[in-house]
Each structure stands twice: as structure tokens, then as C-alpha cells.
Amino acid sequence: MKLFFYINTLSYGGAERVISNLATEMAVRGHDCTVVTSFPCEWEYSVGLEVKRINLYPNKLEGNRLIRNIKLIHRLRRFIHSAQPDLLVTFMGEPNSRAIPATIGTKTKVVMSVRNDPKREYCGKLNILIAKYIMPFADGMVFQTEDAKQWFPKKIGNKSIVIFNPVDKLFFDIKRSESPHDIIATGRLTEQKNHSLLIRAFAQIADQISDNLYIYGSGDSSKLEELIKTLGIENRVFLPGVSKNIPEILSKAKLYVLSSDFEGMPNALMEAMAVGVPCISTNCPCGGPKSLFTKDMYHFLTPIGDIDAMSCRIFELIQNSFQREAHGKTCKKAAMAFVPDSVNDQWEKYLVGIR
Known part of the structure; x- marks a missing residue:
């Protein structure tokens, strides 16, 4: 498989550590893996030599949230068009919200992973709308707990799975x-x-x-x-x-x-x-x-x-x-x-x- 793993950064954090380790392991198993981040950080978790790295922008984007997200979606979409991965695997709220618009009209399928309490990660009217009405268009969803899974519409639950994090x-x-x-x-x-x-x-x-x-x-x-x-x-x-x-x-x-x-x-x-x-x-x-x-x-x-x-x-x-x-x-x-x-x-x- 050709896999794109997308998260905002690879800096300190549990989700960042998991995605870097997962991409490295999938590459070791013979899959073509690329880790995509929105921007680089001074310190990052390392990935295996077999894993490609892409930063959508060289520095963190500032300013209006809507414009910032449009730019990130556009840049991610451009890389997807170029590389044509089989799957885009996204971690965390913001990358999850960008996945569907970034892949519309492409053959790339989307698997999202919810990494935190959805009641907090998807709070606010806009985020709830995204979680309830846009995220269900994903081809798959990976949860960490049954409680998190139950928060989402049944349409998501029927094509989802609960997987614990691996520990080194x-x-x-x-x-x-x-x-x-x-x-x-x-x-x-x-x-x-x-x-x-x-x-x-x-x-x-x-x-x-x-x-x-x-x-x-x-x-x-x-x-x-x-x-x-x-x-x-x-x-x-x-x-x-x-x-x-x-x-x-x-x-x-x-x-x-x-x-x-x-x-x-x-x-x-x-x-x-x-x-x-x-x-x-x-x-x-x-x-x-x-x-x-x-x-x-x-x-x-x-x-x-x-x-x-x-x-x-x-x-x-x-x-x-x-x-x-x-x-x-x-x-x-x-x-x-x-x-x-x-x-x-x-x-x-x-x-x-x-x-």
C-alpha cells in the first residue's frame, strides 16, 4: 500500500509518537509510507529511514483560522494529487477535518483516528457539524475507546474499529x-x-x-x-x-x-x-x-x-x-x-x- 500519514506536527505528544511509530512499522513491513505534517518543529519524533517526510509549510501559519485551513487543505490536496496514495490516515481533530476536502475527486481513501475525548476535541458548533456530518464520509475510523466511538453517528461506528496504542x-x-x-x-x-x-x-x-x-x-x-x-x-x-x-x-x-x-x-x-x-x-x-x-x-x-x-x-x-x-x-x-x-x-x- 501507498500510505500518507497526516498530523499537524511530530512534536511532543502521544498521538505524535504513535503516528511516527506506526508509519515506521508499516514501512518496515513493505508499505510505501510518507508522514505529512502541517509544519516542522524544533524537536520532532523520528521516523524510520524508509519513511518519507513532507511539511506542507516551512513555518506555522498565523492569522485567520478559515484562511489558514483553506491553505493547508489546498497544499495537502496538491501533494495527494501528485503522489496518489491509496490511503490518507489522519490523526487529531484539525487534520481529520481537512481530510475529506483534501481528497474529494481523488482515488485516495480516508481513514481518520480520533485521539482524544470527542466531547472536548469537537466542541463548538462548527466542530460538531464537521464531526457529525463531514467525518462520516471517511472510509474508515480508528478509535481508542468504545466511549469515544459511541459519541459519533452510527454510520461511523459501522465502519470503525477500536485499537489500543502500541507501546515501544x-x-x-x-x-x-x-x-x-x-x-x-x-x-x-x-x-x-x-x-x-x-x-x-x-x-x-x-x-x-x-x-x-x-x-x-x-x-x-x-x-x-x-x-x-x-x-x-x-x-x-x-x-x-x-x-x-x-x-x-x-x-x-x-x-x-x-x-x-x-x-x-x-x-x-x-x-x-x-x-x-x-x-x-x-x-x-x-x-x-x-x-x-x-x-x-x-x-x-x-x-x-x-x-x-x-x-x-x-x-x-x-x-x-x-x-x-x-x-x-x-x-x-x-x-x-x-x-x-x-x-x-x-x-x-x-x-x-x-x-
Whole structure:
């Protein structure tokens, strides 16, 4: 197959990591793959040598949103006319909305992937219209959870599939430390990730435990730093920024915590599970953590925004080494559902069927 994978950028983010890995794997399997981005970024996830790269524009477009989207659609359409791929595979809201107009009148089929909670990703009258009346013209749709699938019209659901994200083998293969320490969180420093909830939950028990809290991720840390200072835990909570050595960091972690208000499929949580780190997560929409956890793990799903519940679960696992070790093993076992070979097999089979 000749495949175009389109996303706005390959910069930091779960969807960006997944699409770069997926394109690389499909190329290794003998397919002709090109990753298309709207514009380049200073730092990007890498793709395999066999994967071609296209940037629609050399720099991020500014100005009127309508004009900006028209330009991107026109440029994407031009590349599609030239290369004539069998399939255009798009990730995220904006690229999904551009896919249909970019392929009208061509032989290229469209497969869209919804990567976040659709109630938030497609909010607003225009985005709802696009999701309900334009996106159903896609030839296929890949969801991460059943909850996300149910938000869309049945016309989409009948030609869609739910596929978990693949997690790099590095996370499965790395050996856990025999003396793990500290609580780890990873993810962009945005309101969606609600790291402030985790910081407040940690503050409630900080004087009862010896482990510190480390939150890795890119973004503006000023508000979190102010909160940490206000709570008087500057020597216990750290914001190291982005790390390229997450597998090793997780291998030494005593706990991993996800505190998001909403997620599509939380890659960071999946990576921690693959390493075998005992994990705690908010039960956030659109059902990602609940889909990843087996029923015997639901005890470690906490309500969104509930500081006390999260604090209790953290303290419970920190204090009980037997329970913590057992939960880590359960997380590792559940992670077998997203071993990369299995997930990539599902993607390939689905894309071949669409073509």
C-alpha cells in the first residue's frame, strides 16, 4: 500500500509518537509510507529511514483560522494529487477535518483516528457539524475507546474499529529496579493533565512518606511552581522538564500517577504499565484508563478532581509493599494487550481491508 500519514506536527505528544511509530512499522513491513505534517518543529519524533517526510509549510501559519485551513487543505490536496496514495490516515481533530476536502475527486481513501475525548476535541458548533456530518464520509475510523466511538453517528461506528496504542518494546523489556523510589508522573504541563491535583494530593501525605514526587513534561511550569511553593513542598516536588530517558526513570519508580481531567488513550500510563510500575489514575473520559485497567484494578481508578481519593490511593500503595508489588505485576500483565506487534497487526489488517 501507498500510505500518507497526516498530523499537524511530530512534536511532543502521544498521538505524535504513535503516528511516527506506526508509519515506521508499516514501512518496515513493505508499505510505501510518507508522514505529512502541517509544519516542522524544533524537536520532532523520528521516523524510520524508509519513511518519507513532507511539511506542507516551512513555518506555522498565523492569522485567520478559515484562511489558514483553506491553505493547508489546498497544499495537502496538491501533494495527494501528485503522489496518489491509496490511503490518507489522519490523526487529531484539525487534520481529520481537512481530510475529506483534501481528497474529494481523488482515488485516495480516508481513514481518520480520533485521539482524544470527542466531547472536548469537537466542541463548538462548527466542530460538531464537521464531526457529525463531514467525518462520516471517511472510509474508515480508528478509535481508542468504545466511549469515544459511541459519541459519533452510527454510520461511523459501522465502519470503525477500536485499537489500543502500541507501546515501544523498550518499556516491556527494561528491568525493574529492586529498590524503586519516588512517585512519577509524565505529561505536558497543561490544565488537561491537572498536575495540580496530584501535587495537592501529595502535599496531604508528604510528611508521612519519604518518597518525593517528580513530574516530567514540557510546558509553562510557573503556576505549578507557585502552587508547590504555596504548599511548602519545594524540597519534595520537582519539575525536571522533558526527559529522553523515560524507560529508565519508570524502571526506578515506586509509583506512577495519572491525574488528567480527560484523555484519549493515555500513552504515558500505558508505558508505565508496560514497565510494571504500580499505577494510579483518574477515571477520566473518554474511558482510556478504565479500558486499560482490568476489573481487579478499578480500585486504583479515582474520580476526576478528587484530591482525597488520590491521596488515599497513593498512601495505600506507598505503605503496603506487598500490595504494591502485586499491583505492579497486574499492571504488567494487563499491558500485554498493547504489545507493538499485536497492535500493528490490527492496524495493518484494518488498512488493507479499507484499501
